[in-house]
Amino acid sequence: MLAFQDVTYAHPNKDVLFSGLHFTVDRGDKIALIGPNGAGKSTLLRLMAGELQPLSGSIRREAPPYYIPQHFGQFDHLTVGEALRAGDRLHALREILAGNVTDDLMAALNDDWAIEERCQEALAHWGLGNIGLDVKLEGLSGGQKTRVFLAGIAVNQPAFLLLDEPGNHLDAAGRALLRDLIGGWRQALVLVSHDASLLRLLPVVYELGKKGITVYGGDFDFYKAQKELEQDALQQDLRSREKALRKARETEREAMERKQKLDARGRKKQDKSNVPTITLNTLRNNAEKSTASLKKAHAEKMGSISEEVDRLRKELPDIDKMKLNVDDSALHKGKILVNAQHLNVRFGEKTLWPEGHSFQVRSGDRLAIRGGNGSGKTTMIRLLLGQLSPSEGEMVCAGFQAVYIDQDYSYLDGSLTVYEQAQKHNPGALEEHEVKTRLNRFLFGPEDWNKPSAALSGGERMRLLLCVLNIGTKAPDMIVLDEPTNNLDMQNVEILTAAMNGYDGTLIVVSHDEAFLETLGVNTEIAL
Incomplete structure (x- = not known):
């Protein structure tokens, strides 16, 4: 179905990403593709899909795979029908039904008279039954865009799937549907994911690393044991x-x-x-x-x-080098930081939640904010951080210092270099050589100090953020993690988990990754 023979790929700046790759994907193969951030997993999928060309070597395909990328911003100009890869057929069907029958339109339709019904059924399966086929993607949320592209699988019935982090942006219900899709898939499939619950559904693991592709002839648990x-x-x-x-x-x-x-x-x-x-x-x-x-x-x-x-x-492994070695929060355990009664937010004539939420957040809590896409998780975070006032109910907050960490790690200033970023958070207690020593501990060597922070990968930004928190020495009273694992590989998820488990303050987490929440020791929740 697909064969790589001695494939080498180089970035436009001539830096070689990997070389001499040899492997095949046969009919019915279901492969978990694993590797650290920067190893080139997404690039490898794009080579498989034919979107990129190798520097040398050959790639043979029986047919183009059905490729769903990790990011969808480049498709915002498309309609939902076009994103389902049914745009030409839908246009032809509508023209023919309107009486405009031509040979070109009949060829475009290719006797697929049920295309519109199949599109609507696929969207309904993924919880998008209320979204029309002519709606532009730019108006949809990240989770809705992901669901549209996944719905396209049922519409087109491909023989070969390439999925790059498909669980990103999906809520618990969406992830359950995705697990059903992957578990029941009988054709060829290559999956890139940091979600262990998805990886465990596949019988073989391929690891992409410095030595090329290493094949582990067993599932994800076998791979972990090896x-x-x-x-x-x-x-x-x-x-x-x-x-x-x-x-x-x-x-x-x-x-x-x-x-x-x-x-x-x-x-x-x-x-x-x-x-x-x-x-x-x-x-x-x-x-x-x-x-x-x-x-x-x-x-x-x-x-x-x-x-x-x-x-x-x-x-x-890098995990033990990157503990969050900061002073404990000054707040005593159990102090009430937030006391909310019947909290709600009004948009026009409607309230966000059918009923107001009442809860307390105490110092030292490990709390999850749970809810589906569109349930108001980000709004709840803004309320807790004092960035938004409630329209109804009452919220009393004690004085506390909080750090908000989203999936893009926008706490960092993208205009600064790695070293400038570290110095920005240096309270003056550390000399230059000590700051550089901390950067080295978080795997930023001399060759990285002058890199712009905006050019770093998700995993690198996460490590730099942990480093600047470490340099600050004084821990924040509260850390809020908003889908922090979406752009991380498994190794960096483990690094983040280990760092957070070394933090003794209040931790509030928004995540659909149940394994991540369990490892963090979440002990209470706000269910939206």
């Missing part, structure tokens, strides 16, 4: 090399001490034996050369082991 074995072996290898390095240093020290004692003994004998000065100088030069040669031999041995230790350390 990765743990690999990490255990890596840790054991690293401990062994570190022990060898310590032993080599000890051996060098002992050898140099023995050499110095022997040389000192030899010099005493020579001084007593009336050896001519020229001969003494020759013997001393030989001794110095011997010492230098011994030092060189030990240095070469230790250098080789040290290089291997550095290489192994670089392969270690």
